[in-house]
Amino acid sequence: xxxxxxxxxxxxxxxxxxxxxxxxxxxxxxxxxxxxxxxxxxxxxxxxxxxxxxxxxxxxxxxxxxxxxxxxxxxxxxxxxxxxxxxxxxxxxxxxxxxxxxxxxxxxxxxxxxxxxxxxxxxxxxxxxxxxxxxxxxxxxxxxxxxxxxxxxxxxxxxxxxxxxxxxxxxxxxxxxxxxxxxxxxxxxxxxxxxxxxxxxxxxxxxxxxxxxxxxxxxxxxxxxxxxxxxxxxxxxxxxxxxxxxxxxxxxxxxxxxxxxxxxxxxxxxxxxxxxxxxxxxxxxxxxxx
Amino acid sequence: xxxxxxxxxxxxxxxxxxxxxxxxxxxxxxxxxxxxxxxxxxxxxxxxxxxxxxxxxxxxxxxxxxxxxxxxxxxxxxxxxxxxxxxxxxxxxxxxxxxxxxxxxxxxxxxxxxxxxxxxxxxxxxxxxxxxxxxxxxxxxxxxxxxxxxxxxxxxxxxxxxxxxxxxxxxxxxxxxxxxxxxxxxxxxxxxxxxxxxxxxxxxxxxxxxxxxxxxxxxxxxxxxxxxxxx
Amino acid sequence: xxxxxxxxxxxxxxxxxxxxxxxxxxxxxxxxxxxxxxxxxxxxxxxxxxxxxxxxxxxxxxxxxxxxxxxxxxxxxxxxxxxxxxxxxxxxxxxxxxxxxxxxxxxxxxxxxxxxxxxxxxxxxxxxxxxxxxxxxxxxxxxxxxxxxxxxxxxxxxxxxxxxxxxxxxxxxxxxxxxxxxxxxxxxxxxxxxxxxxxxxxxxxxxxxxxxxxxxxxxxxxxxxxxxxxxxxxxxxxxxxxxxxxxxxxxxxxxxxxxxxxxxxxxxxxxxxxxxxxxxxxxxxxxxxxxxxxxxxxxxxxxxxxxxxxxxxxxxxxxxxxx
Numbered sequence: 049x050x051x052x053x054x055x056x057x058x059x060x061x062x063x064x065x066x067x068x069x070x071x072x073x074x075x076x077x078x079x080x081x082x083x084x085x086x087x088x089x090x091x092x093x094x095x096x097x098x099x100x101x102x103x104x105x106x107x108x109x110x111x112x113x114x115x116x117x118x119x120x121x122x123x124x125x126x127x128x129x130x131x132x133x134x135x136x137x138x139x140x141x142x143x144x145x146x147x148x149x150x151x152x153x154x155x156x157x158x159x160x161x162x163x164x165x166x167x168x169x170x171x172x173x174x175x176x177x178x179x180x181x182x183x184x185x186x187x188x189x190x191x192x193x194x195x196x197x198x199x200x201x202x203x204x205x206x207x208x209x210x211x212x213x214x215x216x217x218x219x220x221x222x223x224x225x226x227x228x229x230x231x232x233x234x235x236x237x238x239x240x241x242x243x244x245x246x247x248x249x250x251x252x253x254x255x256x257x258x259x260x261x262x263x264x265x266x267x268x269x270x271x272x273x274x275x276x277x278x279x280x281x282x283x284x285x286x287x288x289x290x291x292x293x294x295x296x297x298x299x300x301x302x303x304x305x306x307x308x309x310x311x312x313x314x315x316x317x318x319x320x321x322x323x324x325x326x327x328x329x330x331x332x333x334x335x336x337x338x
Numbered sequence: 339x340x341x342x343x344x345x346x347x348x349x350x351x352x353x354x355x356x357x358x359x360x361x362x363x364x365x366x367x368x369x370x371x372x373x374x375x376x377x378x379x380x381x382x383x384x385x386x387x388x389x390x391x392x393x394x395x396x397x398x399x400x401x402x403x404x405x406x407x408x409x410x411x412x413x414x415x416x417x418x419x420x421x422x423x424x425x426x427x428x429x430x431x432x433x434x435x436x437x438x439x440x441x442x443x444x445x446x447x448x449x450x451x452x453x454x455x456x457x458x459x460x461x462x463x464x465x466x467x468x469x470x471x472x473x474x475x476x477x478x479x480x481x482x483x484x485x486x487x488x489x490x491x492x493x494x495x496x497x498x499x500x501x502x503x504x505x506x507x508x509x510x511x512x513x514x515x516x517x518x519x520x521x522x523x524x525x526x527x528x529x530x531x532x533x534x535x536x537x538x539x540x541x542x543x544x545x546x547x548x549x550x551x552x553x554x555x556x557x558x559x560x561x562x563x564x565x566x567x568x569x
Numbered sequence: 570x571x572x573x574x575x576x577x578x579x580x581x582x583x584x585x586x587x588x589x590x591x592x593x594x595x596x597x598x599x600x601x602x603x604x605x606x607x608x609x610x611x612x613x614x615x616x617x618x619x620x621x622x623x624x625x626x627x628x629x630x631x632x633x634x635x636x637x638x639x640x641x642x643x644x645x646x647x648x649x650x651x652x653x654x655x656x657x658x659x660x661x662x663x664x665x666x667x668x669x670x671x672x673x674x675x676x677x678x679x680x681x682x683x684x685x686x687x688x689x690x691x692x693x694x695x696x697x698x699x700x701x702x703x704x705x706x707x708x709x710x711x712x713x714x715x716x717x718x719x720x721x722x723x724x725x726x727x728x729x730x731x732x733x734x735x736x737x738x739x740x741x742x743x744x745x746x747x748x749x750x751x752x753x754x755x756x757x758x759x760x761x762x763x764x765x766x767x768x769x770x771x772x773x774x775x776x777x778x779x780x781x782x783x784x785x786x787x788x789x790x791x792x793x794x795x796x797x798x799x800x801x802x803x804x805x806x807x808x809x810x811x812x813x814x815x816x817x818x819x820x821x822x823x824x825x826x827x828x829x830x831x832x833x834x835x836x837x838x839x840x841x842x843x844x845x846x847x848x849x850x851x852x853x854x855x856x857x858x859x860x861x862x863x864x865x866x867x868x869x870x871x872x873x874x875x876x877x878x879x880x881x882x883x884x885x886x887x888x889x890x891x892x
Contacts, residue, residue, distance in 0.1 A: 086675055136861060142675045143621045147817060148860040154810065155853020162847055212446050215439050219432040225394060226430060230486060231418035231447030264849075272686050279679050309694030316683040323680060327672055 056184040058301050064190035064259075066297025067197030071252035072270060073277040073289050074204070075126070075245030081221040081284030082241050083138060085145035089129055090249040091274060092156035093122035095267035097250030098257040099164055102171045105257075111174035115254035122250020123243045130242035138238070153267060160264045168263035193255050200248065201290055208286070217241065221284055276319050279329055288331030345370045345494055345524050346391070346422075351400035353383075353390050360386045361548045364400070370493065373516070373525045375535040377565050378545035384528040385427060387545070388496045391526070392424035393417035404494065419447065423487040427498035427528070429479050431486075433472025437463060440471050440482055441489070448490025456485035459515050477508035488519065495519065497527045501534060513538060532562040544568035579742065582825055583735050589832070590731075595723050597835065602730040603791045605831035606737060608819070610784035611812035613741065616821045617753040618777045620674055624681030625812045626804035627688045628782040631661050632789030634692065637706045637799040638699070645713040647720035647794045654790020658783035666782075670774040685804050693801040702801070709797025720794055730791060737784065742824055744780070753777055814852055817859055 072094055079087035097118030105114035129152060137144055175192065178185040208214035217237055220227045228234045253266075260266070277296050281288030296315045303311035322330060346368040353361040361383045368374045376384050389395045391402055393414035402409040409417055418424070432440050441463075445451045457464050460481040466474065471482060480500055487495060500516070501509045509531070516525060517538050529535045535542065542560055544552040551568040554560055590598045611625050632654035640650045669680055692700045700706060712721040719725045744750050752773045755762065764770060793799045802808075811834075819830020841851050 080675075133857065133861065142673075143615075143619065143678075144860065146621060146675065146678060147813065148857055150810070150813065151853050151856030151860060153853070154814075154849050155857060158847045158850025158853055162850060212442060215435055216443055216446065218434055219440075219443055222432050222434060223430055225414070226426065226432070227443070228394075228413075228415045229392065229418055229424050229426070230444050231415055231423075231490065232443065233413075233415050233447075235413070272682050275679050276683060279676060283675070309690065309697075313687050313690035313695070316686050319683055320680060320687075323672065323676060324668055327676065 052182070053184040054305055055302075056182050057186060058305050059298070060181070060186045060190055060194075062298040062301030063294065064193045064297075065301055066294035067194045068252050068256045068259075069273065069277050069297055070197050070290055070293035071200065071248050071255070072274045073281075073293055074200075074286065075249045076274060076278045077281070077284060077286065077289045078241055078245050080278070082217055082224070083134070083238055084142065085134060085138070086142055086149060087134075087242075087245065088146065088149040088271065088275070089152040089156065090126075090245055091267035091271050092153045093125050093246045093249035094253040094256075094270070094274075095160060095262075095264070096125055096156070097122045097253030098171075098262045098266060099160060099253075100250070101254035101257045102169055102262050103164075105171060105174075111172065111258060114171075114257075115251065118250040118254030118257075119247045120250070122253070123247035126242040126246020126249070127239060129246075130239050134238070134242065135235075153271070157264050157267060164262075164264070166264060168261040170261050171257040173258040189258065196251075196255065200251070201286075204286060213237070213240070273315070276315060280315075280319050280322055282329030282331040285329075285331035288329060292330060343369055345372075345405060346526070347401075347403045348387075348391065349401045349403075351387070351390060351397050351402065353386055353395055353397045353400075355386075359398075359548065361390070361397075364545075364548075364550055366543055366550065366553070368494065368524050368526055370524055371520055371522070373520045373527065373538050373540045375539040375542045376526065376528045376545055377530070377532065377535060377542060380530075381547075382545040383548040384545055385498055386548075388424060388498050388526065388528055391417075392422065392496055394424070415447070418492075421490070421493040422496065423490075423492040423494070424496045425483050425487050425498060425500070427500075427502060429476055429483070429503070431471040431474065431479050431482050433470065435471055436468050437471055437474070437482060438467040440486055444486035444489040450490040453489070455488060455491075459488075459518065460485050477504050480504065480508075480512065484515065484519075488523075492523055494524045494526065497525060499528055499530065501529065501531050509534065532565050536560045536562055536565070578824075579735070579738055582828060583731070583738070586734075586828065587731065590727060595727065597839075599723060599727050599730065599795060601831050601835050602727065602734055603788055603795060604815070604835060605828050606730070606734055606791065607785055607788035608812050608815045608827040608831055609737060609741065610781040610788070612816045612819070612821065612823075612827045613777065613784070614781040615813075615816055616823070616826075617745075617750070617757070618774055618781075619757040620670075620774075620778075621678050621813065622681040623678045623809045623813065624683065624685035625782075625785055626808045627681065627685035628658060628661070628785040629789035629792070630685075630688050630692060630799075630801075630804035631657050632786030632791075633793040633799045633803055634700065634706075634789075635786070636790035636793040637708065640708040640711055640793070641706045645711045647712055647715050650794055651787065651790040654793070655783060655787050658786025658789075659779060661786070662779040662782040666775045666778045667771075670771065670778050682809060685809055689801050689804045692804070700801070705798055705800030705802075707798045712794070712797060723795075726795055730795075733787070733791070737787075738824065745824065749773075749776070814856060817856060 072091070075090035075093070076087055079085055079090070100121045101111065101114035101118040103114070104117045105111045108114070133148060133152065134145070137148060173189055175187075175189045177188050179188050179191065180186075208218050216227060216232055220234060220237055224234055273296070277292050278289055280296070281290070281292035299314050299318065300311050303314045344367045348364060348366045351361055351364040352359065364387060366374070376387060378384050386395060390397050391409065393409065393412050393416070397410060400410070404420065404422060407420060409422075432443070435443070441453060441456065462478065463481060463485060466478065471479070474482065484500070497516070500512055504512070513534055516527070519525065520538070527535065527539070539560055540555070540557065542554040542565060543550050544554070544565055546568065554564060589601075607625070607629065610628070611622065615621050635657035636650035636654040639653050640647070665684070669677060672680060693702050714721055718729045720729055789803070792803065815830040815834045816826065818834055819826030819828070837851075838848060841848055
């Protein structure tokens with residue numbers, strides 16, 4: 049049977065993967081929930097976040113500064129995309145935003161190639177130490193990542209449930225027209241949501257960077273995963289995204305212990321199964337076209 | 339015809355959904371604190387009319403003016419900002435938020451935190467403050483929708499089929515509420531309930547297939563049979 | 570139906586394509602031909618049904634591997650290989666179609682992508698014994714000369730693919746003009762009305778799904794025969810973009826969009842890669858610009874202008890539909 053040490057490190061690995069997935073996917077989920085757009089360019093802000101983190105940590109020797117930079121640039125990029133592109137396409141249907149955001153994503157990959165070149169780069173790990181959990185050596189950095197993701201979730205929860213703007217966003221997820229009818233400038237809400245989404249995607253990239261090598265295609269490689277996690281959890285549900293992110297993280301991680309080739313594939317198979325039973329995802333409601 | 343006393347002047351309004359035209363050359367006027375009703379069958383274009391005034395639909399031609407301010411082209415939230423509130427017919431409130439939070443959103447943009455006006459009209463809401471709005475009954479939701487909208491003391495309320503699907507006791511309560519509201523604001527009410535409308539309206543427009551068929555401003559003539567003729 | 574008017578567009582377009590054969594290198598011409606057939610299916614799905622799929626490579630793989638398995642393990646007749654590819658396409662589409670077409674458009678796009686990923690891993694790792702994983706199946710030497718048109722020879726292959734494409738286009742044009750085409754359009758615009766008229770949205774979507782994906786599978790089988798080799802790369806997630814981009818580039822829902830798009834895309838890719846080297850930047854930018862400009866694409870924007878020109882010249886009287 050499986051070695052308990054492997055199991056523990058597998059679980060921790062899965063938790064950290066789930067955390068990154070969550071941060072990656074939350075932007076997609078929020079943008080869909082409020083604005084009914086599929087914002088595939090979030091994966092670009094993930095990649096940009098990773099690259100900015102790389103550059104800054106290379107220049108300053110401090111990864112956390114890099115992550116901060118990644119968040120900032122991600123938020124800025126998201127804001128720019130919203131003002132330049134999304135503003136014009138809110139009225140169109142979902143397919144439209146899918147294709148357009150995909151174009152932004154691809155174009156962004158080109159920009160990354162242009163600025164940083166094709167070669168994958170490694171990013172130094174800030175915390176090399178390990179912690180002993182149940183007799184297994186676990187990298188502290190991965191635990192930090194999990195902690196950050198949970199903090200972010202709590203932060204988002206507080207924002208959405210305890211601030212008036214957050215409540216306006218939740219109301220907007222239900223019905224934007226009614227919110228606008230109350231005199232609230234929903235377009236500012238849209239911009240804010242894109243800023244938050246871009247920032248969180250950038251955070252995902254920045255945190256993920258030390259664990260992998262940054263390469264121009266990284267956004268495209270995780271596209272399927274991020275999209276799938278949001279679908280499983282149900283587009284527009286924050287809790288759903290958290291649950292499905294950690295679920296997928298564990299499936300990939302523990303799955304690779306069981307039968308490696310299947311592990312990468314399994315989440316997609318699971319998604320198909322879930323969609324067959326509940327076509328709107330685990331927590332998705334019948335969010336019909338506005 | 340622009341009358342200095344009018345709070346709302348709609349003139350030659352044409353609205354289309356994509357290729358299909360819904361409103362043809364619609365004109366109407368509303369005075370301050372006047373109750374104007376729009377009656378017509380389903381599909382006559384009544385909701386389209388209200389939505390266009392509120393800024394949710396862009397007309398292809400025509401003008402909409404409130405106190406000399408041109409409303410065409412204004413974003414819907416801006417229209418609400420100058421005191422014209424739209425109350426949709428779908429009886430939807432923000433179900434995941436509590437009644438209190440629904441009202442907070444109403445207060446947020448208008449900066450009007452005096453909820454006494456709401457609870458005066460709808461005392462029941464006081465008990466329901468912490469209930470999630472999704473659990474309210476149809477009548478309670480209508481109350482909440484109206485309550486939310488009157489924060490900020492709007493000068494014009496666009497009310498879309500308020501009594502649809504509600505029990506008679508609630509309907510009569512609403513009728514009295516609308517009467518009271520008309521003391522402070524003009525009302526444009528879209529309704530299928532002719533008796534109710536004839537009881538409170540100062541003027542009636544009959545709409546049929548996107549056109550105004552008749553304008554009845556003589557109080558004596560405002561009776562259900564008269565309206566029926568035009569539908 | 571005016572026979573001349575019905576056919577003249579097709580003849581003209583394919584006449585131009587045939588000309589292309591003599592001015593451009595043969596490999597380019599062959600690639601464009603097969604790619605155009607590939608994109609045809611995607612275009613049908615998006616343009617007629619309104620469904621975008623990020624996973625068309627999956628069906629490409631279905632057709633390609635069906636042909637490959639036959640040609641590697643069983644026989645050497647290319648015609649049979651292609652036929653098997655078509656059959657595989659029909660079978661797979663009929664099996665998963667009923668499940669997929671019930672989904673909303675964004676979910677639909679995603680499940681197709683998921684399918685592409687699943688098939689990718691299936692071919693690469695899980696079934697590696699049969700498929701030889703990343704090494705792929707090589708059977709170029711297996712191909713025997715086939716009667717009538719020898720598919721193992723590139724120049725004859727071109728003639729074959731040309732004929733196939735022409736037949737397909739005629740078929741699609743027929744479908745477009747028929748009740749089926751009208752139903753598809755209606756299903757896209759207003760589902761409820763169509764149901765009230767007595768048509769089943771589900772059946773229409775399913776039929777379109779099967780047609781589109783079988784076309785894609787056919788293209789896959791043709792790739793297999795032409796290249797003499799198949800590997801999982803054919804359905805790697807990176808390839809998911811190609812048909813989408815080309816469809817938009819050419820013009821969604823138009824009959825000749827796929828041809829125009831394929832020529833431009835294949836040509837551009839080559840040129841740009843050599844000249845600028847940053848393919849993604851250009852294509853991403855182009856995509857966004859096209860979408861913001863009204864998603865008409867190259868042919869979509871050209872078509873109305875051309876119709877005006879022809880109308881003014883008085884050719885064939887008043888303008889017909891999408892000729």
